[in-house]
Amino acid sequence: TAHLAYAGGSTDIFTDKAMDEVYRYSAGSSRATNKVCTHSLMFASQRAKKLIDDHMVRTVIEGELP
Numbered sequence: 001t002a003h004l005a006y007a008g009g010s011t012d013i014f015t016d017k018a019m020d021e022v023y024r025y026s027a028g029s030s031r032a033t034n035k036v037c038t039h040s041l042m043f044a045s046q047r048a049k050k051l052i053d054d055h056m057v058r059t060v061i062e063g064e065l066p
Helices: 002-006 016-026 030-046 054-064
Strands: none
Touching (some): 016 030
């Protein structure tokens, strides 16, 4: 959240369900959490989306991550 605040962004980028999907994938691992969140942010940016939902996170996990 500090990086988002520094960049002038909002902390409400991921829905609660999206965060549940992130945790389901990462099982609490900070490295895996960072990876899926970074990929999800890029995915959303490429589609001009301002809010990341659980469907986007699942798409990223299924299509871009091992």
